[in-house]
Amino acid sequence: MFITVSYGADCHEIVNVQCRVLSLTAHLKRKCQCRPEDCVDLLDESGTLMNLSQVESPGSELARKYLQERQHYILIRVVRGENSEPTCYESLLENLEEHHPELAERLQKLSAHPPLKDGTGKTSTQRKFGQAKEPHLGSPAKLRSTQQTKKVLSSPAGPDT
Known part of the structure; x- marks a missing residue:
């Protein structure tokens, strides 16, 4: 009795569901x-939320009660x-x-107000939890003005010209 869970950069984990929800x-x-x-x-392939985070006794309830064996699920974070x-x-x-x-x-519909994405393609919550691969550098306009400032400051005539 197992399921496949996808997460990360196309990682897959085969998990035995003959265990407690808390352990899983x-x-x-x-x-x-x-x-x-x-x-x-977990979210199943049809878009149904499994509501494992709502199980009243996750330390005693078996995961097989909520999950269908040999199915594929997407791991999600509940904020x-x-x-x-x-x-x-x-x-x-x-x-x-x-x-x-x-x-x-x-998943967007399940979230009443989905978090907005910024220029990095990551949501504000993903940045908050450290999921972004690159540091947040700001908007393209801010990057452009920073690059222009560096160019002016490094020119032989200085910033006043």
Whole structure:
């Protein structure tokens, strides 16, 4: 009894579902290098959220009760909104839009207000959790003005000309 979970840069993990929900999610967090306090869940190929993060007794409930063996799932992070902010769901599989556009769309619909992407292609929440591969350098306009400033400062005549 196993499932396949996709995450990261096209990584796949075959996982036995004959275990407790808590053990399964802890294992997946370690594999995808999430923080222990992060909340993760799974999205099936049809776009259905498995709601493992909502299981009342994850330490005693078996994962096979919620997951169908031999199925393929996408690992997602659940970001619970503070106060009245909505819960957001973000894929832990890089480039979900390219590999599974219908699932990316479904994940956006599940999030009441999906996080906005910036010039890096990463959401603000992904940057917050350190998922971006490159440091955030700002908008293209800011980059352009910084490059122009360097050019002016390094010119032989100096910045006043």
